[in-house]
Amino acid sequence: MELLPDTATEMHVREMWRMTAAAGLPSLAGHRHPTNRPHMTLATCEDLRPPVRAELTALLDAGLPAPFRLDGLLRFDGRTRVLAWSVAADAEILELHRRVWEVLVPATGRLNPLHAPGRWIPHVTLARSRRTSARWPDHLLPTALCEPREATFTGARSYDSTTRTVESLGGENPPPTG
Numbered sequence: 139m140e141l142l143p144d145t146a147t148e149m150h151v152r153e154m155w156r157m158t159a160a161a162g163l164p165s166l167a168g169h170r171h172p173t174n175r176p177h178m179t180l181a182t183c184e185d186l187r188p189p190v191r192a193e194l195t196a197l198l199d200a201g202l203p204a205p206f207r208l209d210g211l212l213r214f215d216g217r218t219r220v221l222a223w224s225v226a227a228d229a230e231i232l233e234l235h236r237r238v239w240e241v242l243v244p245a246t247g248r249l250n251p252l253h254a255p256g257r258w259i260p261h262v263t264l265a266r267s268r269r270t271s272a273r274w275p276d277h278l279l280p281t282a283l284c285e286p287r288e289a290t291f292t293g294a295r296s297y298d299s300t301t302r303t304v305e306s307l308g309g310e311n312p313p314p315t316g
Contacts, residue, residue, distance in 0.1 A: 139194065139238055139307060140177035140295050141204070141231075143262070147289035148314070150282075151176035151223070154264060157280040158221075164267040164274075173297060173304050175314040176262050178206075178225055180238045181253045183246040186296055190245040191307070197241060198294035199308030201234040209286040211279070212261050219272045222261035223283065231260065231291070 143151070155167035166174060186194075207226040214220040227235070236255045243249060251257060264283075265274060293309035 139180040139182075139198075139242075140297060141180060141198075141202075141291040142175065142177050142293035142295060142309070142311060143206075144203075144290045144292045147208075147287070148176050150287065151262060151264070154223075154280055154283060157282075158265055158274070161278045161280075163278060164219075164221075164265045164269070164272050166263060166265055171302060172314065173302060177295075178260055178262055178291070179253060180235050180258075181242055182250045183242055184248070185246060187245065190241060191296070191305075193241050194238065194296075195294075195306075195308045197237055197308075198234070201230070201237075202292060202294060202309035204231050204234060204291045205288065206231055206260075206291060207286055207288055208262065211264075211274075211276075211283055212259065213274065217268065219267050219269070220263055221265040221274045222263045225260035225262060226286075227260040235260075 142148070155165045159165035159167040206228070208223045209226045210224040212222045212224050214222065235258060239249070239255055291309070293311040294307040295304045295311055296307055297304050
């Protein structure tokens, strides 16, 4: 389950992807699949049955639009290194996230514990790399990444990693701008 930002924010994040790549750093600018677009993941699950999908769509449609702020950079280490823009999630987004989990846990069972309420770190990914040497030195990153940006989540979607397809789950889901 992913929340999608407004069109202006999507275009801005894509520009940050391009600028990061232009600096010679790993970036999502190089990910050319048509489903690739800026988003914030709320949860992942193996199977999304139609009744659960309908319940999530109603929940997400009612919770959108939802304002947020991009504020600060995050770096995640592990099997895949990640550079992300931190999402300063307010009570409204945290509540929406919690409610999505309340729907998914009994219906789907096992979910990724990294997305669980209390552990979840809201963010929009800027770059990913499986190279252990991947780094994003601050002095090479676009300066706009250091500036807070007010934005709005306007849509929600599901992404099927097996078929590499997406389906709207509420709000406005315009086609990608990139």
